[in-house]
Amino acid sequence: xxxxxxxxxxxxxxxxxxxxxxxxxxxxxxxxxxxxxxxxxxxxxxxxxxxxxxxxxxxxxxxxxxxxxxxxxxxxxxxxxxxxxxxxxxxxxxxxxxxxxxxxxxxxxxxxxxxxxxxxxxxxxxxxxxxxxxxxxxxxxxxxxxxxxxxxxxxxxxxxxxxxxxxxxxxxxxxxxxxxxxxxxxxxxxxxxxxxxxxxxxxxxxxxxxxxxxxxxxxxxxxxxxxxxxxxxxxxxxxxxxxxxxxxxxxxxxxxxxxxxxxxxxxxxxxxxxxxxxxxxxxxxxxxxxxxxxxxxxxxxxxxxxxxxxxxxxxxxxxxxxxxxxxxxxxxxxxxxxxxxxxxxxxxxxxxxxxxxxxxxxxxxxxxxxxxxxxxxxxxxxxxxxxxxxxxxxxxxxxxxxxxxxxxxxxxxxxxxxxxxxxxxxxxxxxxxxxxxxxxxxxxxxxxxxxxxxxxxxxxxxxxxxxxxxxxxxxxxxxxxxxxxxxxxxxxxxxxxxxxxxxxxxxxxxxxxxxxxxxxxxxxxxxxxxxxxxxxxxxxxxxxxx
Amino acid sequence: xxxxxxxxxxxxxxxxxxxxxxxxxxxxxxxxxxxxxxxxxxxxxxxxxxxxxxxxxxxxxxxxxxxxxxxxxxxxxxxxxxxxxxxxxxxxxxxxxxxxxxxxxxxxxxxxxxxxxxxxxxxxxxxxxx
Numbered sequence: 179x180x181x182x183x184x185x186x187x188x189x190x191x192x193x194x195x196x197x198x199x200x201x202x203x204x205x206x207x208x209x210x211x212x213x214x215x216x217x218x219x220x221x222x223x224x225x226x227x228x229x230x231x232x233x234x235x236x237x238x239x240x241x242x243x244x245x246x247x248x249x250x251x252x253x254x255x256x257x258x259x260x261x262x263x264x265x266x267x268x269x270x271x272x273x274x275x276x277x278x279x280x281x282x283x284x285x286x287x288x289x290x291x292x293x294x295x296x297x298x299x300x301x302x303x304x305x306x307x308x309x310x311x312x313x314x315x316x317x318x319x320x321x322x323x324x325x326x327x328x329x330x331x332x333x334x335x336x337x338x339x340x341x342x343x344x345x346x347x348x349x350x351x352x353x354x355x356x357x358x359x360x361x362x363x364x365x366x367x368x369x370x371x372x373x374x375x376x377x378x379x380x381x382x383x384x385x386x387x388x389x390x391x392x393x394x395x396x397x398x399x400x401x402x403x404x405x406x407x408x409x410x411x412x413x414x415x416x417x418x419x420x421x422x423x424x425x426x427x428x429x430x431x432x433x434x435x436x437x438x439x440x441x442x443x444x445x446x447x448x449x450x451x452x453x454x455x456x457x458x459x460x461x462x463x464x465x466x467x468x469x470x471x472x473x474x475x476x477x478x479x480x481x482x483x484x485x486x487x488x489x490x491x492x493x494x495x496x497x498x499x500x501x502x503x504x505x506x507x508x509x510x511x512x513x514x515x516x517x518x519x520x521x522x523x524x525x526x527x528x529x530x531x532x533x534x535x536x537x538x539x540x541x542x543x544x545x546x547x548x549x550x551x552x553x554x555x556x557x558x559x560x561x562x563x564x565x566x567x568x569x570x571x572x573x574x575x576x577x578x579x580x581x582x583x584x585x586x587x588x589x590x591x592x593x594x595x596x597x598x599x600x601x602x603x604x605x606x607x608x609x610x611x612x613x614x615x616x617x618x619x620x621x622x623x624x625x626x627x628x629x630x631x632x633x634x635x636x637x638x639x640x641x642x643x644x645x646x647x648x649x650x651x652x653x654x655x656x657x658x659x660x661x662x663x664x665x666x667x668x669x670x671x672x673x674x675x676x677x678x679x680x681x682x683x684x685x686x687x688x689x690x691x692x693x694x695x696x697x698x699x700x701x702x703x704x705x706x707x708x709x710x711x712x713x714x715x716x717x718x719x720x721x722x723x724x
Numbered sequence: 725x726x727x728x729x730x731x732x733x734x735x736x737x738x739x740x741x742x743x744x745x746x747x748x749x750x751x752x753x754x755x756x757x758x759x760x761x762x763x764x765x766x767x768x769x770x771x772x773x774x775x776x777x778x779x780x781x782x783x784x785x786x787x788x789x790x791x792x793x794x795x796x797x798x799x800x801x802x803x804x805x806x807x808x809x810x811x812x813x814x815x816x817x818x819x820x821x822x823x824x825x826x827x828x829x830x831x832x833x834x835x836x837x838x839x840x841x842x843x844x845x846x847x848x849x850x851x852x853x854x
Contacts, residue, residue: 277736279736280736288735290735290792291791295788360738365739405739406745496835529815532788611745614744618839622838622839630836641818720761724757
């Protein structure tokens with residue numbers, strides 16, 4: 179008997195997939211195949227997954243339209259979440275404000291002027307309860323974009339769910355929890371790298387054991403790119419960080435196949451259309467190869483890189499902001515043609531403020547147009563086989579491999595140690611800043627055009643956009659709310675829980691999660707839990723460099 | 725004498741792409757640039773500005789906290805007897821410009837500001853404040 183061709187193998191997988199009830203034809207009625215390519219080529223759902231992780235891709239299920247939102251108090255954000263769901267959003271993603279991202283309470287002196295400004299303020303279990311009130315967490319998955327206090331936020335989330343009768347093992351969702359890119363790019367760090375990594379290890383171990391549906395880390399290139407990296411640097415730094423987490427888990431005695439399937443990824447969709455598509459294809463291919471060959475993963479889910487995409491905030495302009503709808507649509511299309519599992523589209527007013535309700539709705543509508551009107555979801559990896567796209571995919575992979583070699587050299591063979599060393603030496607940070615500077619020069623000397631910024635400026639004076647205003651009243655409201663929580667809780671219980679937390683934090687081999695959940699249930703605040711840990715772990719300071 | 729600039733990140737905002745790019749642009753233009761790192765307070769920025777005897781302070785704010793933090797930096801400087809001008813760059817909606825100017829901010833560079841605009845504005849502000 180002859181070996182079935184790659185196409186025949188794909189066909190079998192495709193036929194075993196459930197399909198959406200839609201005609202898979204062009205608008206004019208031409209019947210379409212689920213994928214195109216030579217019979218002996220690579221097909222979606224086949225190692226190394228350059229063409230996608232599922233055989234039927236969007237014919238089975240469209241990407242999740244996961245809109246990132248958060249501002250003001252938990253009640254404000256809960257309302258926005260409900261608007262998103264009512265408008266047809268299929269996933270939620272929580273944006274936290276700066277104090278929460280840095281593990282500070284809303285009444286901390288450093289939080290002045292920042293509460294609820296660029297995300298929602300979460301201080302305790304009371305806020306977490308308001309945030310998800312009336313939202314069926316078993317019907318919609320949620321992602322929490324938080325890193326330094328990720329373990330604390332997970333504890334609050336579990337406490338909130340268990341209080342409302344949902345068991346932790348039934349919780350599905352994603353914690354960003356990608357601390358390495360914080361030091362490299364986003365810079366919302368609290369503890370030193372190794373202490374932070376201990377928390378990542380604990381959340382990975384805890385969720386692997388007790389929360390089988392939970393994605394423990396969303397390894398994020400988005401912020402690396404927003405901070406100024408090139409596409410290849412975004413790709414390589416992100417995957418290197420992913421490998422570092424795999425090594426972290428392995429070194430702690432976890433089986434690679436127990437943790438890798440619960441890692442997900444998060445990439446930027448910038449304005450260079452084909453380069454972005456090549457980047458996603460290369461990402462899947464590299465991850466699959468490395469997981470199988472370097473890390474010995476045997477479960478195919480460990481090889482499959484699943485990712486979320488967000489359109490590029492930095493590509494948006496404050497001038498003629500309506501034009502941003504066009505930019506976002508093009509970027510979103512790149513994400514879809516690149517096979518993303520979920521997508522956030524930025525709103526047209528985000529170079530000015532957090533999105534207004536209307537702007538956020540238009541952003542979601544943009545995805546719906548791509549999903550339901552354009553027919554691009556009918557065929558998997560429609561650009562596969564294009565000489566240009568295939569060459570660009572190979573080039574992305576080559577550049578990434580060069581960077582991996584540099585990182586492992588810094589770590590004397592270890593990607594984890596290389597990532598830590600690169601952070602301590604400002605290696606990642608300097609490379610990103612250098613790329614940002616080079617790009618800026620090319621805009622400033624007119625080599626690259628940004629419509630409405632350095633050319634086509636007629637119309638820049640129009641100013642009729644209504645943007646979202648966040649008042650200082652929200653800050654005041656949140657402080658009062660926190661005051662009430664402090665007043666009504668059992669102080670003795672809080673003290674005991676924080677003492678327990680400190681004890682566990684001091685034992686580097688212990689898992690910190692149970693102690694955090696205990697403290698969350700006692701209404702200890704985010705700031706209290708974080709400063710208790712900081713007493714043991716210390717705090718990270720980046721050496722300033724230019 | 726070249727212009728001495730302190731560029732600063734005040735508050736909790738970790739977005740440092742803009743400040744680093746602008747710092748290099750100012751250096752390329754012949755200015756001396758000092759950067760004190762992330763998470764500074766209004767008081768620490770004022771103290772550094774005075775100790776370093778700079779001609780201008782540039783704040784970078786992308787977190788929406790500019791209306792609270794930028795005026796506080798001006799206040800901390802003035803309380804210490806310094807008249808050093810303060811400029812702001814970042815995500816600042818047009819509606820906020822007037823109030824920031826009333827509260828002593830000398831110039832605001834929003835998204836899309838060109839290198840030339842930043843350099844010439846700072847040069848002229850410093851020339852007028854001497």
